[in-house]
Amino acid sequence: MLTVKTELLEALRLALEDLLPGAGAKAAFESPKVAAHGDLATTAAMQLAKPLKLNPRQLAEKLCAALQLTAPYQVWVEALDIAGPGFINIKLKPAAKQQVVREVLAQTARFGMQAGHGKQMLVEFVSANPTGPLHVGHGRQAALGDAICNLFSTQGWKVHREFYYNDAGVQIQTLTHSTQLRAKGFKPGDDCWPTDPEDPASKAFYNGDYIQDIANDFLAKKTVKADDREFTASGDVEDLESIRQFAVAYLRNEQDKDLQAFNLKFDEYYLESSLYTSGRVEAAVGKLIANGKTYEQDGALWLKSTDYGDDKDRVMRKKDGTYTYFVPDVAYHIAKWERGYQKVINIQGTDHHGTIARVRAGLQAADVGIPQGYPDYVLHTMVRVVKGGEEVKISKRAGSYVTLRDLIEWTSKDAVRFFLLSRKPDTEYIFDVDLAVAKNNDNPVYYVQYAHARICSVLAAWGGNAAALANVDLAALDSPQAQALMLLLAKYPDMLSAAAEGFAPHDVTFYLRELAACYHSYYDAERILVDDEAVKLARLALVAATAQVLHNGLAVLGVSAPQKM
RNA sequence: CUGCCCGUAGCUCAAUUGGAUAGAGCACCAGCCUUCUAAGCUGGGGGUUACAGGUUCGAUCCCUGUCGGGCAGGCCA
DSSP: OHHHHHHHHHHHHHHHHHHSTTGGGGOOOBOOSSGGGOSEEEOHHHHHHHHHTOOHHHHHHHHHHHHHTSHHHHHHEEEEEEETTTEEEEEEOHHHHHHHHHHHHHHGGGTTOOOOOOOEEEEEOOOOOSSSOOBHHHHHHHHHHHHHHHHHHHTTOEEEEEEEEOSSSHHHHHHHHHHHHHHTTOOTTSTTSOOOTTSGGGGGOOOOTHHHHHHHHHHTTOEEEETTEEEEOOOOTTOHHHHHHHHHHHHHHHHHHHHHHTTOOOSEEEEHHHHHHTTHHHHHHHHHHHTTOEEEETTEEEEOGGGGTOSSOEEEEOTTSOBOTHHHHHHHHHHHHHTTOSEEEEEEEGGGHHHHHHHHHHHHHHTSSOOTTOSEEEEEOOEEEEETTEEEOOBTTTTBOOBHHHHHHHSOHHHHHHHHTSSOTTSOEEEEHHHHHOOSTTOHHHHHHHHHHHHHHHHHHHOSOGGGGGGSOOTTOOSHHHHHHHHHHHHHHHHHHHHHHTTOHHHHHHHHHHHHHHHHHHHHHOOSSOSOHHHHHHHHHHHHHHHHHHHHHHHHHTOOOOSOO
């Protein structure tokens, strides 16, 4: 089917080129929404009508006549017709659609993937500072980031997953300070520990109970090991440096458990502090000054970010000599570029959208060859959680919030991933815990997984060798339901490319839902294990191919494809 | 007040990036299991795409304005 499509497309391209040199670039097929409009359609005639000064319908007729003389059209096309203002609708012969079954069964897990082109890219996501467990928002980021990485892998990229965090900033001081007080036996609400949110002093404290756990383990001189670090507590409550390092390692380890429960693995953890110790921050600032993109005012150093479309100029170095937060960010992105990543995607909450303009401005001002619009950003909105019909409040200050692990334990890794990916990133999402555990067709995860399990069950009942299905005669696959299913299977590769390009894993969830629905309809319409051997094998090949594509699509989302349910 | 994002069926969301009669699920109504998993299928009702203009063969999509919601706007991160 895919080779069929490329053959047809090439013939169309040549025909267009013939009508108007350069017009070959307009060659493209759409998938009509309505079956009555055929299997493939092209709008080329309408697009060329103006430059050629021809009526689009007349042009369509010329184009059809030319196409009908070509070999691919004679072999694969059943009918060509012109509709509406000048659409050309193509109806394929069943044999053309049957090709996809063979292709899927031959390529198995690689079906839908592009050949590797060797280029590498970096995706930065989650990037939670080690000041508490991962919450639902991080979960959305984890699901999105991992799926986007998988999507680009299918398009031939070598993808690097990176987690960026700060182990030395103001928030870490707050963490250290709070842990020390807990270790000394104080708790929120004591005289030395203000908790009133109205009191600015309360910002220097974290109130969550998990701080007490850290303090207890610190006093017990425990050793903690995280993915990227290991540390043994001194147990000395006056040893702030030891408390800091222990607390950071402790919370990194907690986050690792969260990520593990989510089946997510990072290639690298990058420390903000390293940007200072390696001199990258100083180097970046020096570059900006040398390029004349800065000025001194009121005792501070400013970046002329308005030269690059920002609303106003931004302070880089404060009166006290320290840098504002976006300066290390600029240094970090220069480092990404110098590490060889010409394509970089950052996944962040929409509350950080203000930083995009100034980071990009800083990168342009540094003038190190970084193109405009680098890096790409995917912004996502907040997630709200509803359980038992009531919203579960998320409040970091009060120390009570829904952690990613809570959510996974209440439901499942598969449900959390699928749910968090089933919406466009920029739409606010309400996660309904009761829906995620529901075992009916309200629940899209089960609906899709069920289709896969159902197929596996049929294959098991048959009991033959699945590998032998790759070369069976498919001529029997000619019912409307079978043709619809084959057509949908054939769309999978294009769907993947579009989803990657648009940073849109939700496309995959919608496709899988549609594929599952199409299979369920087919299953209802045609019995698979019939007596006629040829028909049976053809149908088995079709459903085996369907299972394979369901499996491949779910894998992109990081969701399992169970054999039994 | 300013900037960015969003506004689609009663609810939650899509719409092949400017294409044909705007589609799914839930909810509601009516059907389908002595046969491969009914966690399923088939059919039905439900819309002035927030509103008003503009651009063109053609607009949910692009431009302008209005209304409504979210997030930002610090020498905090």
